[in-house]
Amino acid sequence: MTILRRDFLKGTAAAIALSVLAGPVRAAQSGGGEEKWIKGVCRYCGTGCGVLVGVKGGKAVSIKGDPRNHNQGLLCLKGAMLIPVIYSEDRILKPMIRKGGKNDQLTEVSWEEALDFAANPFKKALAEAGPASIAYYGSGQALTEESYVANKMWKAGFKSNNVDGNPRLCMASAVAGYITTFGKDEPMGTYNDIDAASCFFIIGSNTSEAHPVLFQRIAKRKETSPDVKIIVADPRRTNTSRIADVHVSFKPGTDLALMNGMAHVIIREELDDARFHGKYCNFVKGNDPVNFEEYKKFLDDYTPEKVESITDVPAATIVKIARMFAESKGTVSLWCMGINQRVRGVWANNLIHNLHLLTGHICRPGATPLSLTGQPNACGGVRDVGALAHLLPNGRMVENEAHRKEMEALWNLPPGTIAPKMGRHTIALFEGMTAGDVKAVFIHCTNPAHTLPNLNKLTKGLQTAFVVQTECFKTAETLKYADVVLPAAFWCETDGVYGCTERRYSLTEQAIKPLGESRPALEILMDFGKRVGVDPKLIPYQNASDVWEEWRLLSAKSVYNFAGITRARLKKESGVKWPCPTENHPGTYLRYVRDDDPMVPKDHPNKVFFYGKPDGKAVIFLRPYDPPFEPADAEYPFVLTTGRVIDHWHTATMTGTVPELRKAYPGAYVEINPEDAKKLSIVNGDPVVLETRRDKLTFPARITDTCMPGLVFTPFFDPKLMVNKLFHDAADPISKEPEYKICATKVYKVS
Amino acid sequence: MASVKKTLLIGLFFAAVCVGGFFVYINAAFPTVRCEAAKVTHLNAPEDLSDCASCHAKTTPRDAQDWKESKHGVLLVKCFVCHGQPDGKGAIPFNAKPEYKTVCGACHEPAMNRMAAKYGEVGDCHTCHPRHQNPIHRNAFEAKTVTDKTSF
Structure with missing residues (x-):
């Protein structure tokens, strides 16, 4: 009997060895009776997990991980709770404008009125102050097709290189790291x-x-x-x-x-x-x-x-x-x-x-x-598309004449159309808005009034410039500054491609109709662009598939070649990794490696070929130690750092609508090491002030040895306690990415 | 009759001492955790009731510690993923003892199907896999001895 029992247990162990590793959730919601399952990609982080959305009676009722994508059917607790986000009461379902300027209330209007109201200040700025006076501030959450069209409209249509976005705040250093080392x-x-x-x-x-x-x-x-x-x-x-x-x-x-x-x-x-x-x-x-x-x-x-x-x-x-x-x-x-x-x-x-x-x-x-990467489409949608102030598509640079000429030829533009000087990077853009040099900005799919560093300083730009914003949720902080709010369709209400960390492009297909009067952001962008004066021939697209077709074929003229990733293929397969030059190519696992990467000639003498560099060699840099911009000192003796928690994503406009996630982390707190807490007589839950050279905020204390002595941490998701008010806006001189991770602070208990 | 009353009173006094002693001990053992459990009931949880674990480290310390050391704990599969939200207003039904077919099955359905095909129905998952236990470097079906750790 004992032997039988042992055998049973051994068998059990073998059977469950792989499957029982639970971790992320395979399907936390059970809708039941789904009529169809529509394939897509999770809306949250840059991991890019495949999902299947269960649809019943025209409504999304459930979600599960796509077993054929890299996540093999698993989702994390945020991804598994995406469905309630769609039907949240916080959704914006009608266009809104502020007729009487920044101090007026947002009032609901028709799409026609909202778009005209949005376009006129841009037309005026273009006519009076030129292309450098308007800007697009995009997002690593926008669909690839949206970022591609916005980039083309601005750089080719308006001749303005003021195209930047939140990837500047999160991945610009990684981009510059790869480019400087590998080309x-x-x-x-x-x-x-x-x-x-x-x-x-x-x-x-x-x-x-x-x-x-x-x-x-x-x-x-x-x-x-x-x-x-x-x-x-x-x-x-x-x-x-x-x-x-x-x-x-x-x-x-x-x-x-x-x-x-x-x-x-x-x-x-x-x-x-x-x-x-x-x-x-x-x-x-x-x-x-x-x-x-x-x-x-x-x-x-x-x-x-x-x-x-x-x-x-x-x-x-x-x-x-x-x-x-x-x-x-x-x-x-x-x-x-x-x-x-x-x-x-x-x-x-x-x-x-x-x-x-x-x-x-x-x-x-x-x-x-x-x-x-932190966002679902910063890689595919912004880095590859080139939707940043210094970039052009497929790794080309604005300030490289040959690259500009290539793009002008590919986009059928007269020579000299693309402005030769790079546009404003994020910090310079918001400073330019404050100074009145940038008069109108189109903000798409992001919430800068919460995520910018040194918020008290940089949000002044939002108070000064004319702000048009596409947004899905009423809780976004930036709405407070928006002159026009255009309700974009959310996630699986439209179709488009996300490109995740591992060079994988996956398609999110439309599962349900956009709620209320919301419209796909691609349509909004094109309608807006045409009203401002973009040549309609430049954006002749009927839908996202048309955009993808142009973008796919354009990529064939570069080493970012994914011409083989057709829309039909994306519908069939759960993501394909580029380079992928032909439709029968399976996608690339190891880039720069002969016989694996199709961009390396098959007869190349070396196994590894870093073709981004003229001599095919990568660079080992002699980079000395350089201290942070604002280390702790006698006056501000602690280091403040910030980051994410598992339950929330970015500014919690989405995760904050889900009761389980909201209650697991209802608000920000400050992590303090027990040694420091003892010295400062702080116990768990005490209100603690963090005071930096910019501002001060009061957080409840969480005493834990997660932080080393001398270091305190707060998450950045909480709109009631926006920790970015405390941070400076010093940025990397190469990537222009700000230093959100380190600033000096005082820590004391509220007396 | 009087002696019964007296016995009852002594019993009550003894019980009160035990309960009081327990709370004194718990507060001494977990000095950095403030317990809100006495002030809230699960079905009337205030909006700012934070994560379950901080209270349950005191009220059910063994369960809390077991979870923390389990794969679910390491991977931050939090209480609400299986048990729902205490006020019952979330997407997952609140249940102290979740029904295994839907709750375990939400993540482990493929494994459960394989198990059922191999061994037949042998009761619920916890017949073989002890609740809240399954540390990352152990076999999932082995019960752990009572933890000697008190940190959380």
Whole structure:
């Protein structure tokens, strides 16, 4: 009997070994009686999980993960609760305008009236002050087709390069990191690398809360192969570090020194792959080429002992993690806003790439530097489309004459149409609005009055300029400043493509009709554009499929080639990874690798070819440690950092409508280390003031050792406690991405 | 009759001492957690009632600790995903002992089907898989001994 029981248990264990790893939720809502299931992509983060929306009687009733997409049927708790968001009472269902200026109330009007009201100030500004006086502020949540059309309307139609958006605030440093190191944007690896890695280096990312489905995949890798090592480097001991072998808690803002220290150990202990970096890499200091010996000499400043004095990480730990990184069969690095949202975000990105290039942990299965993204379509929709002030489609640059000429030819424009100077990046755009240089702005699918840094300063621009906004939810803070609110159809009420972190394009198909009078944003944009004066021949599209067709064929003229990803194919398949030049191409797993990446000639002499660079070699940069813009000092002795929680997404306009998510985290709080709390006589729940050089706010205290002593954290989702009021707006000089992760603050209890 | 009353009174006094002692102990053992449980009832939960775990670390510490150490805890599959929201106004029905076919099945249906095909119906999931237990490096069907940790 005992044997039988044991056998039974063993059998049970084998049967459930893979399936029981619950984690993210496979289908939290059970509608029942669905008439059809419509394929799509989750509305939230950049993981890009496939979903199936259950429809009954013309209404969306349930959602489940798409078993054929990379998430294999799993969703996180936010994604699993997307349906109530559609039918939220907060939906905006009619156009609204403020007839009597900023102080007037928003009143509901017809679409005709709203669009005319929106277009006139743009026409006036164009006529009186020229193309630089109008702007488009877009989003990594907009559909690819929308961003493509907006970009084309502005840069080709209005001849204005003032096209920027919230990806400037989250991924611009990652873009510049990839471009400076490899010549082209977007990662070379994919999520498949997670399943093959033997070491993970997670830095500046709370994967478990910001990307739960990927975290589950990493945890599963660790569970099935316990030898897999996980290094989590983060000043906060977040939930992500619960699966870590080593949690490296460094002094905020010192990670550049940490990574140079790791490189020092790797070279000193001859753990580098000299064959790889000898063949495939150049060494560069600033803009000047140097050699390996000079790089070694540069790293002499980063001995583990010296790095310990900068970072507060024990020298032995630096040696340990450098060995773990280098000695594994394959290392995957994952990072997110902790690296990107920094005044030296681009350098920090370069240093991660350095570690991979030095050790040869790149362009092999299970070995890649993979930048995680926060929004569902920042990669495909904004980076690839080129919907930023300095970019043109497919990695082309505004200030490169040859690139402008290429785009003018591809878009059938007279030579010289595209303005030669880059437009205003986000901070400059809102400053320009305050100064009156930018007179009218079209804000699409984002909530800058909550998400901009140094809010008290930058929202002045929204009070000054004429603001047109497309928005779905009444709770968006930016509505307070909008002169015109145009209700866009939400998520599965329209169709369009999202491109996620791993170069995967997936189609969200229309499952239900737009609610109320809301309309697909693509239609809104084109109607608006034509009213302002865009040549209708420039935007001759009937629907999103027409836009995709043009965009797909355009890509064939670049190394971002996805001409093989037709609309029909996207309807059939749950996402395809580019490059994908032909319809029978399966999509690319390893970019820059011969026989895998179709952009590498089949007869190329080298296995790896970084074709983004003229000589095909990637760059190992000599990037010194540079401190954050505003470190803690005697007057403001704490470091304030910010981030996400699992239950909410961005400004909570969506997650705040779901009772379960709202109640799990009803409001922001401040995390304080028990040591600091004791010194300041603060106990759990006490009202605590955070005072910075910009403003002060009062948060309830949460005493926890998640934060190291000297560091405090608050999430940014809460519209009642907008932590961005406390932050400065200093930005990376290369990427222009602001440093949201570090500022100095006072912390004291309300007396 | 009087002796019965006296016994009852002594019993009541003893019970009060035990309950009081329990709360004194709990408050001493979990000094950083403030318990709102005494002030709220589940079906009348105020809007600002935060996550379940902070109260349940005190009221049902073993369950809370087991959850925290389980895969569900590591992956932040929070209480409401299975138990719903205390006021019953959310998308998931509030239930202290959720019905396994729909609740476990929401995530584990493929695995449950495989199990049923292999072993037949052997009761609900918890017949073999102890509630709230399933740490990441253990077999899912092994019951854990009582945790000796008190941190949460």
